[in-house]
Amino acid sequence: MEQINVIKVGGAVVEQPEYLDELLCQFAALPGHKVLVHGGGRSATRIASQLGVESKMVDGRRITDEAMLGVVTMVYGGLVNKNIVTGLQARQVNAMGLTGADMNLILSHKRPVRTVDYGWVGDVDRVDGALLSDLIHKGIVPVVAPLTHDGQGHMLNTNADTIAGEVACALVPFFDVTLTMAFEKNGVLLDPDDDDSVIPGISREMYARLKAEEVVSGGMIPKLDNAFGAIDRGVKKVIITSAVDIAGNNGTILQ
Amino acid sequence: MEQINVIKVGGAVVEQPEYLDELLCQFAALPGHKVLVHGGGRSATRIASQLGVESKMVDGRRITDEAMLGVVTMVYGGLVNKNIVTGLQARQVNAMGLTGADMNLILSHKRPVRTVDYGWVGDVDRVDGALLSDLIHKGIVPVVAPLTHDGQGHMLNTNADTIAGEVACALVPFFDVTLTMAFEKNGVLLDPDDDDSVIPGISREMYARLKAEEVVSGGMIPKLDNAFGAIDRGVKKVIITSAVDIAGNNGTILQ
Numbered sequence: 001m002e003q004i005n006v007i008k009v010g011g012a013v014v015e016q017p018e019y020l021d022e023l024l025c026q027f028a029a030l031p032g033h034k035v036l037v038h039g040g041g042r043s044a045t046r047i048a049s050q051l052g053v054e055s056k057m058v059d060g061r062r063i064t065d066e067a068m069l070g071v072v073t074m075v076y077g078g079l080v081n082k083n084i085v086t087g088l089q090a091r092q093v094n095a096m097g098l099t100g101a102d103m104n105l106i107l108s109h110k111r112p113v114r115t116v117d118y119g120w121v122g123d124v125d126r127v128d129g130a131l132l133s134d135l136i137h138k139g140i141v142p143v144v145a146p147l148t149h150d151g152q153g154h155m156l157n158t159n160a161d162t163i164a165g166e167v168a169c170a171l172v173p174f175f176d177v178t179l180t181m182a183f184e185k186n187g188v189l190l191d192p193d194d195d196d197s198v199i200p201g202i203s204r205e206m207y208a209r210l211k212a213e214e215v216v217s218g219g220m221i222p223k224l225d226n227a228f229g230a231i232d233r234g235v236k237k238v239i240i241t242s243a244v245d246i247a248g249n250n251g252t253i254l255q
Numbered sequence: 256m257e258q259i260n261v262i263k264v265g266g267a268v269v270e271q272p273e274y275l276d277e278l279l280c281q282f283a284a285l286p287g288h289k290v291l292v293h294g295g296g297r298s299a300t301r302i303a304s305q306l307g308v309e310s311k312m313v314d315g316r317r318i319t320d321e322a323m324l325g326v327v328t329m330v331y332g333g334l335v336n337k338n339i340v341t342g343l344q345a346r347q348v349n350a351m352g353l354t355g356a357d358m359n360l361i362l363s364h365k366r367p368v369r370t371v372d373y374g375w376v377g378d379v380d381r382v383d384g385a386l387l388s389d390l391i392h393k394g395i396v397p398v399v400a401p402l403t404h405d406g407q408g409h410m411l412n413t414n415a416d417t418i419a420g421e422v423a424c425a426l427v428p429f430f431d432v433t434l435t436m437a438f439e440k441n442g443v444l445l446d447p448d449d450d451d452s453v454i455p456g457i458s459r460e461m462y463a464r465l466k467a468e469e470v471v472s473g474g475m476i477p478k479l480d481n482a483f484g485a486i487d488r489g490v491k492k493v494i495i496t497s498a499v500d501i502a503g504n505n506g507t508i509l510q
């Protein structure tokens with residue numbers, strides 16, 4: 001089966017010109033089939049603030065009211081996505097920007113209100129992997145913004161890590177999938193204060209032990225749960241690495 | 256040859272929820288192959304103003320400096336485009352939003368500075384009609400934002416009427432093309448103050464006479480020049496009509 005890399009990049013890397021340039025070079029240089037999933041939260045917060053729209057967060061998750069939905073639709077679907085697409089086109093990568101609404105790629109439903117009302121936030125129901133596979137086999141490189149839709153006329157804000165995981169799983173019937181989660185750190189660290197303490201590989205047993213010993217904690221736990229969940233669903237390999245090393249040579253590999 | 260309708264809508268219609276809903280209903284009801292090209296200038300001006308970005312115009316044309324390029328990329332490529340796509344998906348139209356950068360659809364070059372420096376404005380070099388035709392034959396309905404790119408990493412702001420004309424012409428080898436330009440008036444008016452004075456049909460000879468007699472003047476002249484230019488390049492019919500009558504039953508037909 002052919003290989004594919006699904007790369008998720010978030011944070012400052014997709015939002016600051018000097019980093020973005022380096023990221024696009026690295027991404028363009030990756031051989032073979034690939035998909036890029038991006039975030040954009042910093043830009044959304046900044047532009048929301050300039051527009052007088054308050055950014056409300058609960059446990060690090062954004063509350064998406066009507067005004068904020070407009071902002072993320074502009075920023076993720078327009079500004080960040082199109083900057084990446086234009087930059088990749090200049091590097092001979094035939095990129096196409098997509099939200100979940102485009103060609104009905106990712107259908108979701110508005111998250112039910114339990115203890116917190118997250119507003120216009122979507123939990124993914126299905127990703128059209130066959131459609132993506134078809135585009136990819138035509139030489140197109142999908143660039144996916146963290147927006148989905150409910151099929152009833154509402155765009156919904158959806159976590160980019162979640163989108164990357166769901167996209168990776170939807171491609172499993174068509175490719176041998178590697179999912180790369182690129183972020184600010186160099187990988188999963190043995191010592192959170194030492195950027196050189198990357199754990200090169202983590203098995204499921206080791207993960208259980210690292211959690212019990214509280215070596216892994218906080219925001220890293222949902223990231224790793226998400227990663228092992230993807231492996232359960234057929235993704236061959238997950239790499240957690242630095243956004244300036246998206247080939248993942250020095251990151252943490254989960255298998 | 257199969258028929259296709261290329262519909263350009265601009266102004267308030269794509270930017271105000273109550274009008275947009277009516278437009279999307281009408282567009283969804285159009286039978287056969289179709290493409291939607293949209294504007295979004297009013298939203299761009301409003302959001303630019305909220306962000307403290309000044310809207311500079313010369314003879315009704317926008318000057319696109321760096322800050323304004325960011326705004327139109329967000330607003331045209333994100334907010335307006337994705338609202339339309341999401342709304343069409345809810346009406347069982349398999350819409351896909353596109354800028355010129357996506358899949359390298361529309362290549363342009365930055366307009367050279369002569370008397371006026373328009374900034375990051377693109378004049379169209381080519382539209383990939385074969386790519387559009389391929390998508391359309393798969394049942395996809397392209398929704399095109401008025402943004403192009405130069406292949407060197409720059410998004411460029413491009414007039415939506417121009418995009419619609421170029422898209423229509425690029426589809427001529429693949430379809431019998433009707434181009435519909437929908438706007439605030441009901442069509443080309445014999446008396447600009449009388450909305451009921453629509454001229455039902457204008458031939459090229461009649462257009463020359465109407466210009467000489469100054470019945471047609473101002474902003475209508477570039478619109479009609481653009482329309483007859485499209486006919487010269489093989490478009491079968493151009494309809495100038497109201498944005499609340501995109502089927503064009505009561506507009507002006509040019510052939």
